Amino acid sequence: MGLIVQKFxxxxxxxxxxxxxxxxxxxxxxxxxxxxxxxxxAMGDTTDDLLAMARxxxxxxxxxxxxxxxxxxxxxxxxxxAMAMHAQGHEAISFTGGQIGLVTDNSFTKARxxxxxxxxxxxxxxAGKIVIIAGFQGVTPEGDYTxxxxxxxxxxxxxxGAVLGADVCENYTDxxxxxxxxxxxxxxxxxxxxxxYEEMLELSGLGASVLQTRAVEFAKxxxxxxxxxxxxxxxxxxxxxAETATMEHIVVSGAALKMDLIRVTVKNVPDHPGVxxxxxxxIAAANIVVDDIIQNVMDDNTANISFTVEHGDMHDIKRAVxxxxxxLGGDTCATFHQGLAKVSVVGVGMRVHxxxxxxxxxxxxDAKINIQNITTSEIKISCIIDKDTADRALQIVHDAFGLxxxxx
Amino acid sequence: MGLIVQKFxxxxxxxxxxxxxxxxxxxxxxxxxxxxxxxxxAMGDTTDDLLAMARxxxxxxxxxxxxxxxxxxxxxxxxxxAMAMHAQGHEAISFTGGQIGLVTDNSFTKARxxxxxxxxxxxxxxAGKIVIIAGFQGVTPEGDYTxxxxxxxxxxxxxxGAVLGADVCENYTDxxxxxxxxxxxxxxxxxxxxxxYEEMLELSGLGASVLQTRAVEFAKxxxxxxxxxxxxxxxxxxxxxAETATMEHIVVSGAALKMDLIRVTVKNVPDHPGVxxxxxxxIAAANIVVDDIIQNVMDDNTANISFTVEHGDMHDIKRAVxxxxxxLGGDTCATFHQGLAKVSVVGVGMRVHxxxxxxxxxxxxDAKINIQNITTSEIKISCIIDKDTADRALQIVHDAFGLxxxxx
Numbered sequence: 035m036g037l038i039v040q041k042f043x044x045x046x047x048x049x050x051x052x053x054x055x056x057x058x059x060x061x062x063x064x065x066x067x068x069x070x071x072x073x074x075x076a077m078g079d080t081t082d083d084l085l086a087m088a089r090x091x092x093x094x095x096x097x098x099x100x101x102x103x104x105x106x107x108x109x110x111x112x113x114x115x116a117m118a119m120h121a122q123g124h125e126a127i128s129f130t131g132g133q134i135g136l137v138t139d140n141s142f143t144k145a146r147x148x149x150x151x152x153x154x155x156x157x158x159x160x161a162g163k164i165v166i167i168a169g170f171q172g173v174t175p176e177g178d179y180t181x182x183x184x185x186x187x188x189x190x191x192x193x194x195g196a197v198l199g200a201d202v203c204e205n206y207t208d209x210x211x212x213x214x215x216x217x218x219x220x221x222x223x224x225x226x227x228x229x230x231y232e233e234m235l236e237l238s239g240l241g242a243s244v245l246q247t248r249a250v251e252f253a254k255x256x257x258x259x260x261x262x263x264x265x266x267x268x269x270x271x272x273x274x275x276a277e278t279a280t281m282e283h284i285v286v287s288g289a290a291l292k293m294d295l296i297r298v299t300v301k302n303v304p305d306h307p308g309v310x311x312x313x314x315x316x317i318a319a320a321n322i323v324v325d326d327i328i329q330n331v332m333d334d335n336t337a338n339i340s341f342t343v344e345h346g347d348m349h350d351i352k353r354a355v356x357x358x359x360x361x362l363g364g365d366t367c368a369t370f371h372q373g374l375a376k377v378s379v380v381g382v383g384m385r386v387h388x389x390x391x392x393x394x395x396x397x398x399x400d401a402k403i404n405i406q407n408i409t410t411s412e413i414k415i416s417c418i419i420d421k422d423t424a425d426r427a428l429q430i431v432h433d434a435f436g437l438x439x440x441x442x
Numbered sequence: 443m444g445l446i447v448q449k450f451x452x453x454x455x456x457x458x459x460x461x462x463x464x465x466x467x468x469x470x471x472x473x474x475x476x477x478x479x480x481x482x483x484a485m486g487d488t489t490d491d492l493l494a495m496a497r498x499x500x501x502x503x504x505x506x507x508x509x510x511x512x513x514x515x516x517x518x519x520x521x522x523x524a525m526a527m528h529a530q531g532h533e534a535i536s537f538t539g540g541q542i543g544l545v546t547d548n549s550f551t552k553a554r555x556x557x558x559x560x561x562x563x564x565x566x567x568x569a570g571k572i573v574i575i576a577g578f579q580g581v582t583p584e585g586d587y588t589x590x591x592x593x594x595x596x597x598x599x600x601x602x603g604a605v606l607g608a609d610v611c612e613n614y615t616d617x618x619x620x621x622x623x624x625x626x627x628x629x630x631x632x633x634x635x636x637x638x639y640e641e642m643l644e645l646s647g648l649g650a651s652v653l654q655t656r657a658v659e660f661a662k663x664x665x666x667x668x669x670x671x672x673x674x675x676x677x678x679x680x681x682x683x684a685e686t687a688t689m690e691h692i693v694v695s696g697a698a699l700k701m702d703l704i705r706v707t708v709k710n711v712p713d714h715p716g717v718x719x720x721x722x723x724x725i726a727a728a729n730i731v732v733d734d735i736i737q738n739v740m741d742d743n744t745a746n747i748s749f750t751v752e753h754g755d756m757h758d759i760k761r762a763v764x765x766x767x768x769x770l771g772g773d774t775c776a777t778f779h780q781g782l783a784k785v786s787v788v789g790v791g792m793r794v795h796x797x798x799x800x801x802x803x804x805x806x807x808d809a810k811i812n813i814q815n816i817t818t819s820e821i822k823i824s825c826i827i828d829k830d831t832a833d834r835a836l837q838i839v840h841d842a843f844g845l846x847x848x849x850x
Contacts, residue, residue, distance in 0.1 A: 050495070050499050053499060054499065084518070087458070087518075087522065088522065088525055090458045091458050091525045091526050091529060092525035092526065092529035093529065095525040095528065096524065096525065096528055098535075099521045099524040099525050099528070099536055100521070100525075102524075102536055102538070103517075103522065103525075105517070106514035106517045106518050109511075109513070109514045109517075110492070110495075110511060110514050112510065113496070113507045113508070113511035114495065114496065114499050114511065116504065116507040116510075117496055117499045117500035117503040117507050117508075117511075118499050120503065120507070121499060121500035127506075128507055128510055130510070130587075132540070132585065133585050133586065177540065177541050178541065
């Protein structure tokens, strides 16, 4: 008996029969005496199809209109999910983000949740209904639709779990849980049983696509356990929970790959205080997330500043940086290096074990993979490499730390 | 120079290139110095596709969820339309029904508009933008999506035209205007240049599909001229305007056909006051629109009450009437006669010309078409006939009043 929030991703609601199966899962949890909330994504490839339709009509569509468009995907799913539960004889009610007062800032296409009016949800749960909520979307205070960025349905899952004080957030996907590396690339990758919020944060920030960074941050902040499970079977998946002492015995929990990065280098930047703040202030104002930053000061009192951004931000970053270069004047210029990737290893055990970085660099060097940049945190090490060597690099790093299944 | 509200139906926005063409029309009107509002329907067969998806999942979906689902269709179009205008270099902003406070009652799937917050529209028009509004949809005071029934985008068109005090509502379709009869059935049907609100009201109530009754009622009430035009050419279409003296010279303006009617007969109803009120009160409470009503009192102090409803209401009407029969008890029973149609002629000239009904009945009789029921109003005559004879009946009546094009 408790309060469960379940989330079904796009592939788990891709057609009528899958929607019915997901509905069945929610009803099963309800019949066990739980109160059940269900967060859903758009069906299958709907979001990609909508994006393609938009791009066919307008090369660089206004972001407000993009969100107006994309928000329809989840709205279709919630209605069909409520109908499926109704067909199976159970009461359910669907809500868009706006209908539960899920208010965000107005950063269209990458909005952040500010508040949720939980009363309407509690009222319907108390009335015995399963409450179905559109993931990925919210509204501005003015009532304009916003979306939460790729994987934003997970942010909705955890935010709903947090405001309702849920006992668990069940994240249903088409895989059995979180793996030591992407199993599509690394054949001997192993399912992880338990992983800490911190490790998951690093992994998702580094390109592990199951859970978005923001969702894990939220879960950590409100200490909501997330259970990542396969919607097609009853297996235990991966539990994402607070760090425990036993987790430290494992040096590296997982390896991750982030593809399609661009390195932007701004050269001959006047080396005086405030310039870096201006550069990254302008980029943040353009709503672009910057990954790793490297700065070198030259002999002539200028600096070169490099940073990586996602390939999808190419159009926006180019505009922002070109404007900056013009403003800074002088010899300042910018280059854009496409076709990069980042391979990383993550583990809370790094805090107490030494030699982890060296083992990673040696493995890559032995395989003749050139490391272009290195960045580290307390519990992760990342190397920027050429995109063409990325899959091989992931396998090599994975093997170097013995992450694979025995005999895999 | 003025304020124009344009509406593009589903076939006029069926794909990217048609959306661009519609956007072009709106921009052309804007560049002539007008303020322009655009109301759009869902693209092509979207609404039917969504309905089919719903029916695949649930035989009798909850109407609230149906509206949650259907409202997405128009939301996709408004966003794409705004993007198309943006791509053509013009500022535009899209609004869902909820975003302009288009509040309706909570009769899901058949809601009626109660109010519109015109300020947000005026603000955007004043800022020089083309304002794009989702047709067919509104929200309840609680923020739940509602839809306005088939053809509801026209209700939106006229309601927006009325609250804004528009100079004209341009209704763009894939035909050249209103015809003397459905040209798909009657080959020699002729385009009407001007028609009165009253005639159009009767025609649309009788199955002429271009404009919904409610839209014309609204236009009449607020005296907003409607111009029904073809989105594929620049031809003048049909103007729907207040009645003028010259219109009386034409005895019959058009003929119409309403297909797929059901006649419900409740037999042996106790003949005392209040029973009919109860029957139609219950049916109205179930949100079913009743067409023609016929009552005969029998010798034994009971009555037979017949009425027609649309085929789509079969499920609801059966449930409502079966419950009524149980409540009334005694010998009361009900029959449901499917497969009927209604052929009608309409014209304000009937007010001053005689012999119109007789001419219609004779034409049908000469063609051996059996008239099952007759209903009339000041400006129309309708006959309920077998659905199988419907197309032929329409052609015969059309010819009997000389409505066709010369040599057609």
